[in-house]
Amino acid sequence: MxxxxxxxxxxxxxxxxxxxxxxxxxxxxxxxxxxGVVGNIYKGRVQRVMPGMQAAFVEIGLDRAAFLHASDILKPALAGEGDDAPPPPGPPPTINSLVHEGQEIVVQVVKDPIGSKGARLTTQLSIPSRYLVFLPHSRVLGVSARIEDEAQRARLKALMASLANGSGQGYIVRTNAEGQPDEALAEDVAYLQRAWGVIRAASASTRVGQRIYEDxxxxxxxxxxxxxxxxxxxxxxxxxxxxxxxxxxxxxxxxxxxxxxxxxxxxxxxxxxxxxDEILRAMQKEVPLKSGGHLIIDQTEAMTTVDVNTGSFLGQRNLEETVYRTNLEAAQAVARQLRLRNLGGIIIIDFIDMTDDEHRRQVLRTLEKGLLHDHARTSVHEFSPLGLVEMTRKRTTESLERQLCEPCHECGGRGTLKTPETLTYEIFREITRAVRQFEASQLLVIASPRVVTKITEEESAAVAELEEFLGKSIRFQADEQYAQEQYDVVLL
The missing domain is CATH 3.30.420.60 (eRF1 domain 2)
Structure with missing residues (x-):
């Protein structure tokens, strides 16, 4: 490749x-x-504690207060034990026992502000380097799951145990470390220790709302x-x-x-x-497949849905084979599109219905194989009783579309506009309402050219009936500056 x-x-x-x-x-x-602010470390101040959400809002100098959940706060009692220590018996600590309003706290951003939501924070700091991720408040020594060679995993884990040297600090070995010599990882450890020293010194002198460390x-x-x-x-x-x-x-x-x-x-x-050209295509809802089928990708606030259609693909044998071939190609395309468009959160894929269980398994395996190269963490579930595949993809930044685009000013982000016919009858109702409320000898309606054309050419008889019913004269004026759904009824 x-x-x-x-x-x-x-x-x-x-x-x-x-x-x-x-x-x-x-x-x-x-x-x-x-x-983006993911990975940045700030000195913040707890602005508000929300016991009902088991979370706190923290001021870190961004436009909106950031969100810190109780599960993302380093537990003081466990700070010396590391993440590999067994959790203490009983319920987890409450947010009120961990932080209080006005408290100064050092936090790291794990998710950029997305939409109307503020950034997501953690106090469990991590500092990346070329081959390692340093965890100063943990004793975990882990190896990336993408390093599959057991001999390599054992070597790297033993090496990191030696380099950590009982410091009580943790490291995660990244995929890039596979096959690297011991000296390269030792250099990374030395670099991370120097960086941590700088961060600790800055944490003591930095004011609230200022950045301590930037990626x-x-x-x-x-x-x-x-x-x-x-x-x-x-x-x-x-x-x-x-x-x-x-x-x-x-x-x-x-x-x-x-x-x-x-x-x-x-x-x-x-x-x-x-x-x-590929970026332009990634802005479109429809993704054509080589077979003649296509995907329809819809991104909403709650989730992303992907609908698979055969389109013009007729196949060579029978319907089941046609559907299977289309779904196989779609599974590969979906994996690429999720990565390219940076779509995250809950994703529902509606493959074309298949009756053969083996075909379903093969389509699912093709999807999972396509996701192996994805740097974001994904989790794929089996076909549901309704024939849908549910999956999640970790989201840390806005999707490509939301980085490059904004909601349509004409439709308010709905993706649709009222038809000229719908607007015609809406205008008729508004005229009737205005005449009953205010005195006027005649009325002027200003609207977009398309709507005015609809009214004057196709609904002229209805206008005449309305004028007779109200006893008023009605004039229509087209204005190029008016959006399709915009109009004004003026009393003269």
Whole structure:
């Protein structure tokens, strides 16, 4: 499999695209006006404690107060025992026993503000490096589940136990550490210990609402988190960013530094790989399949739904085979679209009904296989009695659509508009209401050209009847500035 990372840098926006076998799989965007805050550590103040929610709202200097649940607060009694210690008997501590209003607290953002919700916080801090995640308040020594070789897992766990050296601090070994020499991980441990020393010193001197620690900018973060041995090259179109990335790579991943290239071509790098076209397609609800079928993806506040349709695909044998082939292709497409569109939360997939249990199993396995390359944590459940597949995908940032788009001003985000016919009868009712409330010899209705055309050309008889019924003259005026659902009834 060929994999490349493309980095497009402009003064106010940076975009990172992950391209596998010529197809866009992931897109990450960071804008100067709205940088993500996941991973940042702040000194906050507890603003309000909500016992009914077992949570608190914490002021950390963002536009909205952030949310801290009791389960995300480091329990003082367990701070020295680590996450591998058995939980104490009895009910978990209540939010009132953990924090109080006005308390200063050091917290880390685990989820960006999304929609109307504030950021999600934790006091269980974690600091990532190239190969490790450092857990200063835990004794856990874990290895990424994506490292499947048991010999490698055992080696890495023994090495981390040695490097931790009874410090009472924890580490999680990241996927990138597979096959790395002991010295590379030892260097990461030394770097993380230095970073932790700086954070601890800053925590004591920083004022409430200020940032103590900030994660790397997107280009550096992309190289740290996404660059692996199977990545063929990283191409960046900014000389300044290229130099920063090269310096970073030489320090932290010297064996991969030569794969970073500066792209100096005249044609925009995203155009060269067709990424801009893929981004436009990722904004559409309908996703065509090669077989002739298609997906319909609907993102709502509560969940994302994916509907699979055969479309024009007729198949070669019988209906069951046609459905099976379409669902197999759809499962692969769904896995890619979730990753590309960064869709998270609850996801419901309505595959075309299948009667064969083995076909269902194969479709589910195809979906799970497609999700293996996804960096976000996913959980897929079996087919429900209604033939639906329910799954979740961890959401830490806004979806691609919500980063790039806003609700339609004309329809208020509904995705539909009232028809000219519906608006015609609504206007007739408003005219009647106005005449009964106020004195007027005649009325003027100002509306969009499409609605006025509907009324004057197709409903002229109804207008004449209304004028006779009310005893008033009614004039209509089209205005290009009026949206389809906008109109005014003026009394003259």
């Amino acid at each position: 060929s994999e490349e990372i493309l980095i497009n840098v402009t003064p106010r926006e940076t975009r990172v695209a992950v391209v596998e076998n010529g197809m866009l799989q992931e897109l990450h965007i960071e804008r100067a006006s709205r940088r 790397l900018a997107l280009p550096l973060r992309a190289v740290r988190d996404l660059m692996r041995k199977d990545v063929d090259k990283v191409r960046v179109d900014s000389r300044e960013a290229f130099e920063k990335l090269t310096t970073f790579a030489n320090q932290f991943m010297p064996d991969l530094a030569e794969r970073i290239e500066h792209y100096a071509g005249e044609r925009p790098i995203f155009d060269l790989y067709g990424v801009e």
